[in-house]
Amino acid sequence: MLVSLVMTLLLGGNNFITNVSSEETVTLTLTATDGGTINPSPGNYTYTIGTVVHITMTADEGWCIDHVKLNKVGEWWGCEWYYPLTFSEAWFTVDHNYTIHVHFHRLLASIGKTYSLPVANSPWMMIYTDQCIWWRGGLSILRFDLTKAMVNVSQALSSWRVAPETEPNGTGYHESFDIGLAYGGGYFWSSVGYREGEHTAYYLSRFDPTTHEYRLWNCSYLVNPRSMIFDGNDTIYIAVEQGIAKFSVSELSWKGRMNTYPYQGLVTILLMNDKIYFTGANVGGIGHIDLDGTNLGIYNATTPVTWRNSFYLTADENGVLWASTTSAVYRIHMIGKLVGTTIKEYDLSEDYNSSIQCGDGPYGLCFDDQGKLWVAGWYSHCIFCFDPETETYNGYDAGNPDGSNMPYYLVKDDINNIWGWGEGSVDMNLVELSLDINNDGTVNIVDIVAVGLAFDSTPQSPNWNKRCDLNYDSAVNIIDIVRVALHFDETYP
Ligand SMILES: [Ca+2]
Numbered sequence: 091m092l093v094s095l096v097m098t099l100l101l102g103g104n105n106f107i108t109n110v111s112s113e114e115t116v117t118l119t120l121t122a123t124d125g126g127t128i129n130p131s132p133g134n135y136t137y138t139i140g141t142v143v144h145i146t147m148t149a150d151e152g153w154c155i156d157h158v159k160l161n162k163v164g165e166w167w168g169c170e171w172y173y174p175l176t177f178s179e180a181w182f183t184v185d186h187n188y189t190i191h192v193h194f195h196r197l198l199a200s201i202g203k204t205y206s207l208p209v210a211n212s213p214w215m216m217i218y219t220d221q222c223i224w225w226r227g228g229l230s231i232l233r234f235d236l237t238k239a240m241v242n243v244s245q246a247l248s249s250w251r252v253a254p255e256t257e258p259n260g261t262g263y264h265e266s267f268d269i270g271l272a273y274g275g276g277y278f279w280s281s282v283g284y285r286e287g288e289h290t291a292y293y294l295s296r297f298d299p300t301t302h303e304y305r306l307w308n309c310s311y312l313v314n315p316r317s318m319i320f321d322g323n324d325t326i327y328i329a330v331e332q333g334i335a336k337f338s339v340s341e342l343s344w345k346g347r348m349n350t351y352p353y354q355g356l357v358t359i360l361l362m363n364d365k366i367y368f369t370g371a372n373v374g375g376i377g378h379i380d381l382d383g384t385n386l387g388i389y390n391a392t393t394p395v396t397w398r399n400s401f402y403l404t405a406d407e408n409g410v411l412w413a414s415t416t417s418a419v420y421r422i423h424m425i426g427k428l429v430g431t432t433i434k435e436y437d438l439s440e441d442y443n444s445s446i447q448c449g450d451g452p453y454g455l456c457f458d459d460q461g462k463l464w465v466a467g468w469y470s471h472c473i474f475c476f477d478p479e480t481e482t483y484n485g486y487d488a489g490n491p492d493g494s495n496m497p498y499y500l501v502k503d504d505i506n507n508i509w510g511w512g513e514g515s516v517d518m519n520l521v522e523l524s525l526d527i528n529n530d531g532t533v534n535i536v537d538i539v540a541v542g543l544a545f546d547s548t549p550q551s552p553n554w555n556k557r558c559d560l561n562y563d564s565a566v567n568i569i570d571i572v573r574v575a576l577h578f579d580e581t582y583p
């Protein structure tokens with residue numbers, strides 16, 4: 091692929107050599123990262139203009155060519171190609187001073203399993219409840235039934251409308267503002283936007299999972315709605331452009347908006363101990379505000395410029411907050427935890443800065459039952475497992491053999507499996523931690539015995555243990571024993 095691209099670009103770029111004499115020489119500078127060899131080897135080479143140089147790139151065992159960068163020295167012109175290949179070659183016509191940089195990338199161990207689904211979609215928030223994963227996309231709510239997925243994945247996906255094609259009482263057409271999702275009062279709550287000219291009208295949508303009916307509520311301050319949470323009582327909180335909107339589930343009416351100015355463009359909100367914590371496009375760290383709208387403040391990161399675009403937010407079992415950034419300018423993959431009033435940062439870039447052009451960082455965060463933090467490495471095409479105790483991490487291929495997956499959001503089910511979905515992908519990824527029933531890092535006889543103790547049980551049985559129902563069918567039986575046995579001796583991060 092590189093060959094054809096290089097040749098095409100050079101054929102299209104002949105205009106810039108018309109004014110130079112053919113006896114002139116030019117310099118080609120070749121550089122490469124660790125992880126492979128290039129020939130000619132890295133260095134500066136002088137050629138007569140028009141020389142065709144044959145360049146080969148060979149990755150070491152366990153590495154691949156991640157990307158190649160070509161820049162015309164002293165000019166804006168440059169381009170970049172992405173691979174995952176172990177060998178590539180190019181015939182490059184040197185008609186100007188150029189630099190070529192070859193970036194090798196360590197191949198990651200695979201930890202995931204992939205379920206290919208019949209539709210492409212870009213879910214954002216996902217909710218796990220009752221053996222199903224739910225998310226929003228387009229005008230629909232989608233349900234992935236894990237019980238069915240274990241038998242026949244093609245029957246696991248269902249979807250229903252949560253909003254009409256065009257705006258109620260208007261002509262605006264659907265615009266994607268369907269990223270947040272909350273479950274409260276027996277309903278799923280999400281948002282939808284309709285554009286007409288320069289104006290976009292936003293609605294809160296309520297979906298009834300029993301009757302499959304929906305209902306919409308409009309609101310003028312519901313601008314750019316993103317994440318939503320239900321407080322477990324009566325209120326849906328919605329991250330919006332200028333604060334946090336509130337809606338009463340029992341009264342079915344708006345209860346105002348908490349203003350978070352100067353922190354705007356809220357992305358994720360999290361409710362804990364009568365405070366709402368938030369991240370956002372213009373927040374710079376982790377914001378906080380009391381439920382009565384007072385005590386607005388910010389917890390800064392030590393590099394606030396990087397955290398200007400903080401994204402996802404979660405809390406560990408002790409209530410310690412963790413966030414990820416999506417720095418669109420800097421080549422940084424970073425997560426951080428709140429220590430006192432400052433965010434302690436962990437840079438996940440090293441060895442994983444695969445294919446980073448604009449440096450967009452990690453997104454979804456999810457703790458497993460062992461307290462490890464799983465991080466969706468959107469732009470690094472991998473999923474990270476971060477151990478908060480040792481402050482070390484590993485990156486894993488997220489389950490797609492071609493490495494094309496871009497994990498975006500992660501959710502844990504109630505048997506300790508981590509599910510994730512990549513943006514624009516048709517694949518649901520699974521990190522199956524459930525087989526290690528006692529969470530000690532190994533699948534062995536102890537786990538088999540645990541299933542044995544719950545054998546022949548259903549949720550009504552005295553010996554029922556949901557952790558042993560590994561195929562989500564509400565029964566512990568030989569199928570569950572076999573699942574563990576098939577993974578005997580495996581170890582987990
Ligand atoms: Ca075990």
Ligand SMILES: [Ca+2]
Nearest residue numbers: 559561563565
């Ligand atoms: Ca079962």
